[in-house]
Amino acid sequence: MFPHLTSLGIHDPTQIERYTLRQEALKDVLKIYFHKQRGELFAKSVKFKYPRQVKNVLVDSGSHQYKEVTEINRNLTLVIDELNRITTPEQLSESDLKEKILNDLRHLEKVVTSKIHEIETDLMKLK
Secondary structure (H helix, E strand, C coil), X not given: CCHHHHHCCCCCHHHEXXXXXXXXXXXXXXXXXXXXXXXXXXXXXXXXXXXXXXXXXXXXXXXCEEEEEEECCHHHHHHHHHHHHHCCCCXXXXXXXXXXXXXXXXXXXXXXXXXXXXXXXXXXXXX
C-alpha cells in the first residue's frame, strides 16, 4: 500500500504523525515524526537526505546559454505523495509561518557556524 515508505524501512506507516521537508545546499532533508508512544518523553523521528537533481536548462537559444538548475528528487516526490495520503498537510497561519521561518534561520545559522568551525579546525591542522 505504501511501497516507497516501506523501502525506507517504515513498516507501520499508520504510526506517522507528520513530516517536514527542507533544503540544505544540494540536498532535500525529509524528517518523519511518529506518534509519541506511552512512556516516551519525545516522539521518535527519522531523517532522510535526498540529493537534488541538477539539470542544464537552455536560457537563450540565440546565444546557446544554459543555466544550471536543481529540482527535487523523483523518489522523494513519490515518498511525499504517500506521506500526504497518511497525514494532513498543515495550513500555517501567518504567525506560525513567521515562527517556522525564524526556526529555519536559526537552524541555518547553526549549520553555517558548525561548518565554519570545521573548516577553521582543518586550517589549523595545516600550520
